[in-house]
Amino acid sequence: MDYATFLQVCDTALRFATPLLLACLAGLYSERAGIFDIGLEGKMLMAAMSAAAVAAITGSVWIGLIAGIAGSLLFALVHGLASITFRGNQLIAGVALNFVASGITVLIAQSMFGQGGRTAPLVGNARFTPIDLPFVEAIANIPVIGPFYAEVLSGHTILVYVALLLVPLSWWVLYRTRFGLRLRAVGENPASVDTAGVSVVRLRFSAVLIAGVLCGLAGAYMSTGLQAGFGREMTAGRGYIALAALIFAKWRPWQALWATLLFGFLQALALRPDVVESLTRIAIPVPFLDALPYILTVIVLAGFVGKAIPPRAGGEPYVKER
Amino acid sequence: MTKLPTWADVALVPLISLTLAALVSAGVLLAIGQSPLEAITVMANGALGSPYAWGYTLYYATSFIFTGLAVTIAFHAGLFNIGGEGQAQLGGLGVALVCLALPWPHWTLALAAAMGGAALFGAAWAAVPAYLQARRGSHIVITTIMFNYIASALLIYLLVNVLRPTGSMDPASATFPAGAHLPQFHEIPLLQNLFQRMGADGLPRLNAQGLPMYQGVPANVTFFIAIAACVAIWALLWHTKLGYEIRAFGKSEKAAVYAGISPFRIIMIAMLISGALAGLMAINNVMGQSERLLQNSASGAGFIGIAVALMGRNHPIGIFLAAVLFGFLFQGGAALGLETDIPIELRTVVQGLVILFTGALDQMVRMLLAAFFRRRGGE
Numbered sequence: 001m002d003y004a005t006f007l008q009v010c011d012t013a014l015r016f017a018t019p020l021l022l023a024c025l026a027g028l029y030s031e032r033a034g035i036f037d038i039g040l041e042g043k044m045l046m047a048a049m050s051a052a053a054v055a056a057i058t059g060s061v062w063i064g065l066i067a068g069i070a071g072s073l074l075f076a077l078v079h080g081l082a083s084i085t086f087r088g089n090q091l092i093a094g095v096a097l098n099f100v101a102s103g104i105t106v107l108i109a110q111s112m113f114g115q116g117g118r119t120a121p122l123v124g125n126a127r128f129t130p131i132d133l134p135f136v137e138a139i140a141n142i143p144v145i146g147p148f149y150a151e152v153l154s155g156h157t158i159l160v161y162v163a164l165l166l167v168p169l170s171w172w173v174l175y176r177t178r179f180g181l182r183l184r185a186v187g188e189n190p191a192s193v194d195t196a197g198v199s200v201v202r203l204r205f206s207a208v209l210i211a212g213v214l215c216g217l218a219g220a221y222m223s224t225g226l227q228a229g230f231g232r233e234m235t236a237g238r239g240y241i242a243l244a245a246l247i248f249a250k251w252r253p254w255q256a257l258w259a260t261l262l263f264g265f266l267q268a269l270a271l272r273p274d275v276v277e278s279l280t281r282i283a284i285p286v287p288f289l290d291a292l293p294y295i296l297t298v299i300v301l302a303g304f305v306g307k308a309i310p311p312r313a314g315g316e317p318y319v320k321e322r
Numbered sequence: 323m324t325k326l327p328t329w330a331d332v333a334l335v336p337l338i339s340l341t342l343a344a345l346v347s348a349g350v351l352l353a354i355g356q357s358p359l360e361a362i363t364v365m366a367n368g369a370l371g372s373p374y375a376w377g378y379t380l381y382y383a384t385s386f387i388f389t390g391l392a393v394t395i396a397f398h399a400g401l402f403n404i405g406g407e408g409q410a411q412l413g414g415l416g417v418a419l420v421c422l423a424l425p426w427p428h429w430t431l432a433l434a435a436a437m438g439g440a441a442l443f444g445a446a447w448a449a450v451p452a453y454l455q456a457r458r459g460s461h462i463v464i465t466t467i468m469f470n471y472i473a474s475a476l477l478i479y480l481l482v483n484v485l486r487p488t489g490s491m492d493p494a495s496a497t498f499p500a501g502a503h504l505p506q507f508h509e510i511p512l513l514q515n516l517f518q519r520m521g522a523d524g525l526p527r528l529n530a531q532g533l534p535m536y537q538g539v540p541a542n543v544t545f546f547i548a549i550a551a552c553v554a555i556w557a558l559l560w561h562t563k564l565g566y567e568i569r570a571f572g573k574s575e576k577a578a579v580y581a582g583i584s585p586f587r588i589i590m591i592a593m594l595i596s597g598a599l600a601g602l603m604a605i606n607n608v609m610g611q612s613e614r615l616l617q618n619s620a621s622g623a624g625f626i627g628i629a630v631a632l633m634g635r636n637h638p639i640g641i642f643l644a645a646v647l648f649g650f651l652f653q654g655g656a657a658l659g660l661e662t663d664i665p666i667e668l669r670t671v672v673q674g675l676v677i678l679f680t681g682a683l684d685q686m687v688r689m690l691l692a693a694f695f696r697r698r699g700g701e
Contacts, residue, residue: 036463038463038467081683082682082683086683086685086686088681088682088683088684088685088686089682090682091463092677092678092681092682093682095404095628095681096674096675096677096678096682097674098674099671099673100670100671100674100675101674102670102674103667103668103671103673103674104350104667107350107354107664107667107668108354110665111355111356117665237471240468243467285479285483287476287478287479287482288475288479290475291471291472291476294468294472294475295468295472297464297468298450298454298465301460301461301465302454302458303458303460310461
């Protein structure tokens with residue numbers, strides 16, 4: 001693999017990693033607050049459809065983005081109601097929402113556009129356009145670093161940079177603010193937070209809604225940045241890969257970035273079997289590359305690479321003492 | 323919280339949940355400008371209106387009984403097995419390997435061997451997540467989800483590179499030998515009379531040999547095996563020591579350990595049975611219908627098992643009824659896709675809503691009912 005090919009793969013990897021990273025951070029907030037979120041996939045799908053549909057009608061990607069976040073938030077709200085207010089099974093609620101999203105997005109897109117469950121293709125301002133980072137021209141000529149900056153880092157849509165900036169921001173929020181401390185505490189020991197006079201319900205709802213917003217960004221990026229429109233099941237299991245990345249990252253923001261970049265890289269490699277073959281000198285089946293994120297996650301879960309311990313109160317509804 | 327009377331908890335809660343799911347689905351249809359009344363008419367006609375329609379409804383129900391039972395036995399041990407889909411796909415692989423191995427002389431022999439293959443492969447696919455849960459505490463929900471994706475990748479690889487007959491372009495195995503053909507409802511004596519083709523004059527139509535002609539339906543002898551599986555799981559759970567241990571472990575791990583029940587043993591056994599049941603579904607769809615292994619053979623039945631188990635309140639009788647209901651939904655949904663503008667995906671929405679209301683919002687229904695019973699009790 002020469003350097004130019006490597007840069008190409010890295011560029012694709014960053015594109016693919018972005019929705020994973022946004023969804024992974026969404027899961028991070030939710031699960032750190034003690035709400036398991038299997039519904040990342042469904043929320044992304046809902047956001048992808050809402051964003052593409054509204055962007056196609058209004059011709060503005062920004063209104064589409066807001067619609068995408070709204071669609072995802074609606075599902076997050078139902079998840080919150082089921083798992084916080086009515087103390088239902090969080091995992092089942094997530095699974096249920098994934099099915100509802102998988103079907104309802106096609107129903108809505110079909111009734112709005114009549115194109116077999118797809119939305120109308122997006123053109124012009126209805127899509128996010130690539131932006132060039134500053135000084136690309138000047139730096140591009142520096143060997144090695146220059147092309148990397150120009151080819152890999154520069155030329156993405158705004159949501160890619162938003163996702164990258166959300167990593168330090170999430171670290172700061174979770175580890176350096178009072179809100180973050182309480183959020184993490186409520187995922188470990190909600191009773192202690194309650195004793196301190198802080199509302200467990202409100203904290204958990206804010207975490208679930210933050211997850212909704214982030215999944216909204218992830219879904220909107222899928223349909224208005226990565227591709228030009230919504231197609232049925234377009235998230236194709238990315239919500240679950242994000243979940244896998246979250247475990248891989250052991251529920252920490254910086255590690256989430258590395259995990260999603262790794263999984264994005266694997267997805268990019270799966271598109272280039274020729275590159276893989278030239279590297280390993282044996283033919284590696286593409287399905288194996290597709291399955292690699294899941295296999296790696298099982299290995300991590302099995303505890304062979306340090307133990308992945310989820311937040312202690314995760315999955316358990318909190319019942320206030322009376 | 324007020325305790326509900328048993329009959330309300332067993333019958334009323336799922337019925338109200340189901341009604342809520344139906345109401346929301348009707349709302350969705352109204353919102354996209356379709357008539358719920360027309361939809362339910364088309365569905366009822368397409369899924370229940372004739373013996374032919376029932377032949378499809380019961381075919382789907384058969385698969386859902388197996389996957390529903392699979393989810394249930396794991397639930398009773400306090401485990402949530404989302405991996406039914408992958409286990410069913412591996413079960414399909416087991417069936418295909420067995421059916422293609424020999425020129426089977428008679429279907430009964432082929433069926434017995436294929437059941438062994440299906441159960442073995444399904445159980446094997448559940449064994450790794452079970453072991454990781456039992457020995458290393460890896461959350462079984464996550465590992466079984468991961469194993470679904472790994473199963474699907476593995477089968478794509480095997481179908482494209484190994485099992486595909488030379489010269490064929492389809493990612494599918496070769497067709498099974500004729501001896502492995504399971505009798506379908508229209509081939510079973512007596513039962514087949516329901517499926518006779520009638521001419522315009524109201525008399526049975528006859529073929530060239532002067533024999534009556536029948537409408538082909540996919541429902542097959544597996545349906546009766548599914549009923550037997552319901553009875554077997556009921557007996558296992560409520561009338562054996564092992565069943566008692568599984569349920570005790572599911573209710574309270576600590577109490578079970580105190581009573582000398584080994585968590586490792588129960589997790590492994592419950593998940594192996596669960597995986598075997600999910601795998602057994604493959605004799606219905608792979609052996610009984612398509613007669614070769616296709617990509618994505620389970621086509622979502624593994625996930626519908628979750629809805630069926632929740633709807634059926636984790637009891638074999640409930641599961642049988644819920645599986646028929648979902649068979650109706652599946653076949654009726656297909657009729658919708660053919661005869662109306664309503665996309666076939668409506669059934670995924672209904673499926674999701676049933677899971678949501680019966681599995682996650684059941685507490686809401688219970689709270690409402692409790693308030694109702696409290697008021698009545700106070701009067």
